[in-house]
Amino acid sequence: MKKVFQSTGLAKREREISKYMDEVTEIGRAGLSRRELLKMGVAAGAGGLTLGLSKSTQAAIIDPQVNPFVSPQVLNPWTENLYIPPTVHRIDPNNGLYPAPVPIPGATPSNFTIAELAARNPSSWGGQTVTDPSGQPLMRYSEARKEEHQRWSESYPSAKAYSSAPVGSTAGPLKPLKPDNAHHYLLLAREVPYCFYPHADGVGNHCHVWTFCDGSDPKSYAGEYSTYEAGVRVAPLRLVARYGQPTYMRVVNMLPADNRGFGINKISTHLHNHHNAPPSDGGPLRWFEGWNTTNNTAQFWDYHYPNIRAGFTGSTYKTSIYKPYPSYPTGYTDPKTGIVDNRPWQTCAGNFAETLSTLWFHDHKMDFTAQNVYKGLASFYTLYSDDINLDYGDADPEDPTAGGDETKGLGLPCGKNFEFDIPLVFADKMFNPSGGELFMDILNFDGFLGDMTTVNFQIKPKLEVKKRKYRFRMLVGGPSRFFQFHLSVDRAGTMVDIPYAFWRISTDGNLLVKPINQTCFRLGVAERVDVIIDFANLKDANGFSVNEGDTLWLENRLHQINGRGPSGKVLPANEATKILKIKVNPLPVGEVDRSVIPPLPSVTRPIPMLAMPALPAQEAKKIAVSRTWDFGSSNGAWSVNGKLFDPAVISAQIKPNTWEQWTITSGGGWAHPIHIHHEEFQIVSRDNTKYPSGIPTEEISRKDVLRIGDAALINPSPTALEGASINSGKVVIQMQFRDWWGDYPMHCHNVVHEDHGMMIRFEILK
Amino acid sequence: MGLAALTAAPSLLAASHKTHSKHAPNATERRRSRFLNVPLVTHEGKIVHFYDDLMKDKTVLINFMYASCADSCPMTTSNLKKVYTALGDRVGKDVFMYSITLDPEHDTPHLLKSYADLFKTGPGWTFLTGTKDRIEQLRANLGYKNSDPVADKDRTQHIGVVKFGIERLERWGMAPALGSPVAIAEYIDWLEPGAKQPSLEILRGRYEDPGNITMG
Numbered sequence: 007m008k009k010v011f012q013s014t015g016l017a018k019r020e021r022e023i024s025k026y027m028d029e030v031t032e033i034g035r036a037g038l039s040r041r042e043l044l045k046m047g048v049a050a051g052a053g054g055l056t057l058g059l060s061k062s063t064q065a066a067i068i069d070p071q072v073n074p075f076v077s078p079q080v081l082n083p084w085t086e087n088l089y090i091p092p093t094v095h096r097i098d099p100n101n102g103l104y105p106a107p108v109p110i111p112g113a114t115p116s117n118f119t120i121a122e123l124a125a126r127n128p129s130s131w132g133g134q135t136v137t138d139p140s141g142q143p144l145m146r147y148s149e150a151r152k153e154e155h156q157r158w159s160e161s162y163p164s165a166k167a168y169s170s171a172p173v174g175s176t177a178g179p180l181k182p183l184k185p186d187n188a189h190h191y192l193l194l195a196r197e198v199p200y201c202f203y204p205h206a207d208g209v210g211n212h213c214h215v216w217t218f219c220d221g222s223d224p225k226s227y228a229g230e231y232s233t234y235e236a237g238v239r240v241a242p243l244r245l246v247a248r249y250g251q252p253t254y255m256r257v258v259n260m261l262p263a264d265n266r267g268f269g270i271n272k273i274s275t276h277l278h279n280h281h282n283a284p285p286s287d288g289g290p291l292r293w294f295e296g297w298n299t300t301n302n303t304a305q306f307w308d309y310h311y312p313n314i315r316a317g318f319t320g321s322t323y324k325t326s327i328y329k330p331y332p333s334y335p336t337g338y339t340d341p342k343t344g345i346v347d348n349r350p351w352q353t354c355a356g357n358f359a360e361t362l363s364t365l366w367f368h369d370h371k372m373d374f375t376a377q378n379v380y381k382g383l384a385s386f387y388t389l390y391s392d393d394i395n396l397d398y399g400d401a402d403p404e405d406p407t408a409g410g411d412e413t414k415g416l417g418l419p420c421g422k423n424f425e426f427d428i429p430l431v432f433a434d435k436m437f438n439p440s441g442g443e444l445f446m447d448i449l450n451f452d453g454f455l456g457d458m459t460t461v462n463f464q465i466k467p468k469l470e471v472k473k474r475k476y477r478f479r480m481l482v483g484g485p486s487r488f489f490q491f492h493l494s495v496d497r498a499g500t501m502v503d504i505p506y507a508f509w510r511i512s513t514d515g516n517l518l519v520k521p522i523n524q525t526c527f528r529l530g531v532a533e534r535v536d537v538i539i540d541f542a543n544l545k546d547a548n549g550f551s552v553n554e555g556d557t558l559w560l561e562n563r564l565h566q567i568n569g570r571g572p573s574g575k576v577l578p579a580n581e582a583t584k585i586l587k588i589k590v591n592p593l594p595v596g597e598v599d600r601s602v603i604p605p606l607p608s609v610t611r612p613i614p615m616l617a618m619p620a621l622p623a624q625e626a627k628k629i630a631v632s633r634t635w636d637f638g639s640s641n642g643a644w645s646v647n648g649k650l651f652d653p654a655v656i657s658a659q660i661k662p663n664t665w666e667q668w669t670i671t672s673g674g675g676w677a678h679p680i681h682i683h684h685e686e687f688q689i690v691s692r693d694n695t696k697y698p699s700g701i702p703t704e705e706i707s708r709k710d711v712l713r714i715g716d717a718a719l720i721n722p723s724p725t726a727l728e729g730a731s732i733n734s735g736k737v738v739i740q741m742q743f744r745d746w747w748g749d750y751p752m753h754c755h756n757v758v759h760e761d762h763g764m765m766i767r768f769e770i771l772k
Numbered sequence: 773m774g775l776a777a778l779t780a781a782p783s784l785l786a787a788s789h790k791t792h793s794k795h796a797p798n799a800t801e802r803r804r805s806r807f808l809n810v811p812l813v814t815h816e817g818k819i820v821h822f823y824d825d826l827m828k829d830k831t832v833l834i835n836f837m838y839a840s841c842a843d844s845c846p847m848t849t850s851n852l853k854k855v856y857t858a859l860g861d862r863v864g865k866d867v868f869m870y871s872i873t874l875d876p877e878h879d880t881p882h883l884l885k886s887y888a889d890l891f892k893t894g895p896g897w898t899f900l901t902g903t904k905d906r907i908e909q910l911r912a913n914l915g916y917k918n919s920d921p922v923a924d925k926d927r928t929q930h931i932g933v934v935k936f937g938i939e940r941l942e943r944w945g946m947a948p949a950l951g952s953p954v955a956i957a958e959y960i961d962w963l964e965p966g967a968k969q970p971s972l973e974i975l976r977g978r979y980e981d982p983g984n985i986t987m988g
C-alpha cells in the first residue's frame with residue numbers, strides 16, 4: 007500500500023499545507039481577494055484548479071478521504087440514526103389528482119392552483135388546509151407535456167385486474183389487485199431548508215436542498231417547513247410499485263428562480279432503468295418550469311409508468327399488453343370483504359427474465375443534471391414482482407392485510423413497513439465553510455467531488471440493526487465519485503475486515519441468476535446493487551463472529567482525487583473510509599427471521615431466481631446492426647464519437663424488435679459510467695475478453711450502466727484487497743429495442759460529463 | 773482571518789472549519805466570488821474588469837480564441853458571427869459576447885481590432901486580451917482547463933466550447949462553438965425564466981449519421 011495518500015503525520019501535513027498556501031498566496035498577490043482565494047481552495051478540492059501543485063502534494067492536502075478540506079467538521083459523528091426513505095402515499099385520483107389524468111394534455115381544465123386542489127377534497131389532507139409554500143401569490147400550474155401517453159387504452163387505468171400467479175409452481179392464489187388499478191402519486195419538487203449534519207451539532211437547517219416532497223402530506227406545503235423541526239428530515243423518498251399496476255406520478259414544479267448559486271428551476275424527472283415511453287422517460291429535453299413570479303405560473307408533468315416487463319409486445323406492436331395467464335384459476339375470495347372475484351386472473355406480461363427491482367428517479371435537465379441532482383432531486387422507486395411470486399416484499403404498503411411477508415416468493419428480507427428492506431443513496435457533498443450552504447463548482451468540466459460522503463442525505467449517521475438478514479439497496483448518487491464498498495468490525499478500536507459480508511442479489515435494477523458472495527464491490531454513478539447482509543452470520547478476518555453489541559463500519563475505500571475517475575488505488579480501512587456506522591442488536595424475543603438468501607440448498611422454499619434473457623447467438627437470431635460509440639474528450643469538453651451533445655440531432659435510428667451490438671470504447675485517463683435509457687444490455691466481452699477470464703461474474707446480468715475507462719473493475723487476483731484495479735477501454739454489448747417508440751438518450755452518468763457534451767440521442771422507430 | 777494569517781499558521785485553517793461560522797455569503801457576494809475580476813483590455817483599447825464591467829447582471833457568451841490560429845478559430849469566429857446575427861438586437865443590450873485570446877503576448881488590442889474588423893463584428897461583441905498571467909487565471913476560472921498538463925498546453929483544446937449564461941440568475945451552460953448558430957441562440961432562451969422549451973420538432977430530432985454503423 008502506498009503511503010503517499012495517507013496523512014503521515016502532522017508535521018509533514020503542516021509543511022504541505024504551508025507549501026500549498028504559499029502557492030495560493032502567489033496567486034493572491036496577483037490580485038485575488040480572500041474569498042477568491044477560498045474559492046481556489048474549493049475548486050482545487052474538487053479537482054478543478056490545480057495551481058501547479060505536484061500530484062502528491064495535492065493529494066495529501068485535498069484528498070477528501072484523508073481530511074475534509076473545506077466543509078465544516080462534524081462535531082457529533084455516528085450518533086444520529088440513519089434516515090430511512092419513507093414510502094410515498096397514494097393519492098385519490100378523483101380528487102387528489104386534479105385535473106384528472108388525460109392521455110393528451112390540453113383538455114379542460116388542464117391547470118390548477120393549490121387552493122383549487124385543496125377545495126376539491128379537504129379530507130385528502132386529513133382536513134388540513136394546504137396552500138402554496140412561502141406565502142407566494144397563488145401559482146397556477148399547467149401541464150408542460152405536449153405529447154400523448156403511448157398505449158394509453160391498453161395500460162391505464164382501464165387495464166383489467168390481474169393478479170399474482172406463481173411461476174413454475176402450483177402455490178395457491180395470492181392477492182388480486184384492485185380493479186381501479188393505477189396508483190396515483192402527487193410529488194412536489196420544492197426547496198427545503200435542510201440539515202445534512204447531525205442535529206446535535208446545533209447548526210440548524212444550514213443549507214437548502216431541492217427535492218421531491220410527498221404531496222399527500224400537508225406538511226409538504228408548509229412555507230418554510232416550520233413543522234419540520236430539528237431531527238426530522240424530508241428527503242429522499244421511496245415510491246413503491248409493482249408489476250401489473252401502473253404508476254401515475256404527477257410532479258409539480260414549485261422550485262424558485264433563485265438558485266442560491268447553482269441549479270435551474272426547470273426540471274425533467276427521469277425514472278432510471280424503467281421501460282416506458284419518451285413522454286414519461288424524463289429525458290434531457292422534456293423539462294417543465296418552476297415558479298415564474300412575473301405572471302405567477304408554473305408547470306407540472308404527468309409521468310405514466312405502466313410497470314410492464316420489457317418484451318411485452320412480442321414481435322409486433324399490435325399485440326395486447328395483457329396476456330391471460332393460462333392455467334390460472336378464477337374465484338378468489340377477498341379475505342377482508344368476502345367478495346368473490348370471478349374475473350380471469352392475469353399476470354403482468356413481458357419477459358419474466360426482464361423483471362426489475364431497484365430503480366431511482368432523478369432530474370435530467372439538459373446542461374443542469376449535475377447541479378439539480380446534487381441539489382437533492384433524487385429518490386427511490388422499488389418495483390416488486392409479486393405477480394409472478396418472485397420479489398414479493400410489501401408491494402402494496404397501504405394494504406393492511408399485506409406486510410412484507412418473508413415466506414413468499416424468493417423470501418427476500420422485507421418485513422412490515424420495509425423494516426429490513428432499506429434503500430441507501432451515497433452522494434458526496436461540499437459545504438461552504440461560511441454559513442454551511444451546499445457548494446458546487448459549476449465551472450469545472452472534469453467532475454465534481456465533495457469532501458463529505460452522505461448516506462440518505464446525512465453525514466456520518468448510524469444504523470441500529472437486529473441480528474438477522476437485511477436487504478440493502480445501494481445506489482451511488484453522484485455527481486462524479488465512484489465507490490468501493492467494504493464492511494469491517496470494530497475490534498477495540500481497530501477495524502477488522504469482514505470477508506464475504508455481502509450476498510449480492512442484483513446488478514443495477516436486475517436480480518441476478520444466483521446470489522454472489524462478495525467481500526467488496528465497485529459502483530460508478532447511478533449503478534445500484536441489492537445486497538443481503540446476514541448480521542447473524544458474519545465472521546471477521548480473524549475468524550471471530552460478529553455478536554450483539556458489535557459495531558460495524560460500512561466503508562468506501564476507493565481512492566479518487568479528481569472528477570475524472572478513481573485513481574485505481576484502494577485505501578486501507580481508516581477513519582476517513584467510514585461512511586455508515588452499524589450497531590448490531592439482538593433479535594427481540596419472539597421475532598423470527600424467515601427470510602432467506604436465495605437459493606441456498608438448505609432452504610425450504612426453492613423458488614428459483616430468474617434466468618437471463620437469451621442472446622441472439624443462443625437463439626440463432628441475427629444481430630441487425632452493429633454500432634461503435636467512442637466516449638472521449640474533444641475540445642476541452644466531453645464527447646461521443648468526437649462530437650458534443652447537439653439536442654437537435656438523433657445519432658441512431660433503430661428498427662423496432664431488432665437486436666443490435668454496440669461497441670463502447672474510451673481512451674485512458676478517465677472513467678465513465680455510461681447509461682442507456684429504456685432498454686437494458688448484456689455485456690458480451692470486455693477488452694476482447696482480456697479480463698482474467700471473460701467478464702466479472704456480477705456483470706453476467708442485464709445492466710443499464712456500464713463502467714468504462716480507468717479502474718473500471720476490481721482486480722480479482724488475491725491482491726485485489728490491496729487495491730489493484732483493472733482498466734477497461736472496450737466493451738461489447740448486445741441489446742434489443744422493443745415496446746415503445748421515440749427518442750432516448752445514452753450518456754455518461756458522471757453527470758458533469760453529461761452536462762458538458764457526453765450524450766447522444768437514439769430513436770426507436772415506430 | 774486574513775490572507776496573512778492563513779499563510780503564517782496553516783493549522784488555523786483547520787480550526788476555522790471546526791464549526792459552521794454564522795455568516796453565509798449573500799447572493800451578491802457569491803456571484804462576485806465566482807468570477808475573477810481581473811483587468812483586461814478590449815480590442816478598442818479600453819481597460820475593463822472582467823466581473824464588474826463584463827459579467828455583472830448580464831447575459832453573456834464567452835469563448836477563447838487566438839488570432840494566429842489558422843484552423844478552427846476562423847471557423848469558430850464566423851460561426852459565432854451567425855450566433856450574433858441570430859440573437860438580433862439583443863446583442864449589446866442585454867446579451868454580450870466575449871472572445872478572449874489565449875495568446876495575449878501576440879494578440880494586442882490593435883491586432884484584435886483588425887481581427888474583429890476582418891469578421892465585421894459589431895457592437896456588443898468584444899475581443900479581450902490582458903497579461904499572460906491574468907488570462908491564464910481567467911481561463912482556469914472559467915473551466916477551460918485540462919487536468920492533463922500536456923493537453924492543457926495545447927491551445928486548440930480550449931477553443932471548441934462556448935460558455936453562456938445569465939449571470940444575474942447564476943445559470944450557466946455550454947455548447948460546441950461550431951454548433952448550429954440558431955440552436956446556440958435558442959439555448960440562451962432555454963435558460964431564461966418562462967416557458968420556452970424545445971419544440972416538438974427538436975424533440976423528434978434530425979438524424980445525422982455518425983458513420984458508426986455496420987450491418988449485422
Ligand SMILES: [Cu+2]
Nearest residue numbers: 678754756759
Ligand atoms: Cu464520463
